[in-house]
Amino acid sequence: MGQGGTLDGLLDAEARASGPVGQALAEAFVCMAGAAKALSVLIATPPVGGRLGAKAGTANSDGDQQKKLDIVAEDLFSDSLRKAGIGAYLSEEVEEATVFHPAGLLAVAIDPLDGSSNIDVNAPIGTIFSILPMVAEAVADPASAFRQPGRKQLAAGFFIYGPQTSLVVTFGKGVHLLVLSPELNDFVLVESGITIPPDMPEYAINASNYRHWHEPVQTYIDDCVRGEEGPRGRNFNMRWIGSMVADAYRIFMRGGIFLYPGDKRPGYEQGRLRLMYEANPVAFLAEQAGGAATDGIDNILDRKPHSPHQRVPFVMGSADKVERVREYYLDLNPPTRDAPLFGRRGLLRG
Ligand code: AFP
Numbered sequence: 001m002g003q004g005g006t007l008d009g010l011l012d013a014e015a016r017a018s019g020p021v022g023q024a025l026a027e028a029f030v031c032m033a034g035a036a037k038a039l040s041v042l043i044a045t046p047p048v049g050g051r052l053g054a055k056a057g058t059a060n061s062d063g064d065q066q067k068k069l070d071i072v073a074e075d076l077f078s079d080s081l082r083k084a085g086i087g088a089y090l091s092e093e094v095e096e097a098t099v100f101h102p103a104g105l106l107a108v109a110i111d112p113l114d115g116s117s118n119i120d121v122n123a124p125i126g127t128i129f130s131i132l133p134m135v136a137e138a139v140a141d142p143a144s145a146f147r148q149p150g151r152k153q154l155a156a157g158f159f160i161y162g163p164q165t166s167l168v169v170t171f172g173k174g175v176h177l178l179v180l181s182p183e184l185n186d187f188v189l190v191e192s193g194i195t196i197p198p199d200m201p202e203y204a205i206n207a208s209n210y211r212h213w214h215e216p217v218q219t220y221i222d223d224c225v226r227g228e229e230g231p232r233g234r235n236f237n238m239r240w241i242g243s244m245v246a247d248a249y250r251i252f253m254r255g256g257i258f259l260y261p262g263d264k265r266p267g268y269e270q271g272r273l274r275l276m277y278e279a280n281p282v283a284f285l286a287e288q289a290g291g292a293a294t295d296g297i298d299n300i301l302d303r304k305p306h307s308p309h310q311r312v313p314f315v316m317g318s319a320d321k322v323e324r325v326r327e328y329y330l331d332l333n334p335p336t337r338d339a340p341l342f343g344r345r346g347l348l349r350g
Pocket of ligand 1: 244272
């Protein structure tokens with residue numbers, strides 16, 4: 001389907017034609033798109049009685065806008081996916097996975113509002129989702145639906161609520177970008193076959209954690225910071241928005257690398273991001289866009305999950321940059337910070 005078509009046309013081409021699972025996928029997308037539209041209106045509407053990031057119960061209790069926004073997002077997406085007839089549901093906002101419809105064909109893991117600490121500063125926030133096939137065991141053990149590796153995802157993507165409300169999505173045959181048109185009240189296809197530009201010297205990491213990082217990450221970032229005078233021989237730019245959807249969106253549009261590694265802080269041994277509804281969907285998109293995503297060494301999509309809210313170190317972006325981080329981790333070219341000119345890795349570090 002060509003540029004300028006709508007989400008429905010994309011669903012005809014990518015999902016509906018492929019039998020009952022494809023039809024279930026299309027239904028899930030129609031319902032999630034409805035929830036995303038409602039959420040984007042809510043985000044754009046002046047809040048009554050307080051800022052949009054107000055905590056539940058802090059503002060007057062007349063309407064949804066007074067609820068904490070991530071609770072509103074949870075309600076919108078869980079209701080929409082229940083209506084869509086999905087089998088199993090897992091959300092960042094709920095402790096346990098749930099079976100919505102035992103005969104449903106899909107299992108959906110979702111972060112209804114990624115980047116919620118950015119609500120009050122009017123920076124982009126988003127909704128990230130991963131769609132897996134339902135499994136029979138889930139009826140007795142709902143979490144089992146989500147113990148499938150990310151490689152099994154049927155579709156994944158994120159809505160981003162920024163200057164535009166957009167949807168970045170894959171059904172396993174490339175990545176599509178759709179933008180919500182206020183005139184049509186519909187998502188319009190802007191581009192298919194998105195690829196992460198390979199050559200952008202830009203990295204995203206929360207550099208305030210530098211002292212907590214393990215040496216491979218410190219050295220990788222040191223080498224970027226040293227710019228033209230360092231082993232990379234070129235200057236790097238840095239961005240950190242604090243909503244992974246926004247950092248990931250930028251990388252899909254103009255390239256670069258994103259890192260949220262495990263570090264030495266108690267509780268951050270596996271980084272901060274959640275495997276099932278943050279790392280897996282973005283990793284699937286990255287691979288489909290010609291990029292890569294690892295935990296520093298191994299491919300995220302091959303990781304067998306063990307618990308619903310587990311964290312995972314996450315490195316995502318253009319394939320060569322992600323591979324370079326892997327080399328630092330594997331110590332293929334061990335770093336020496338004080339060696340003259342290029343360090344022990346010499347030109348290999350370029
Ligand atoms: P919140 O949804 O709690 O704001 O977390 C957002 C997030 O999971 C991810 O979107 C960011 O990349 C990351 O956390 C930011 O974490 P730091 O605040 O530790 O930099």
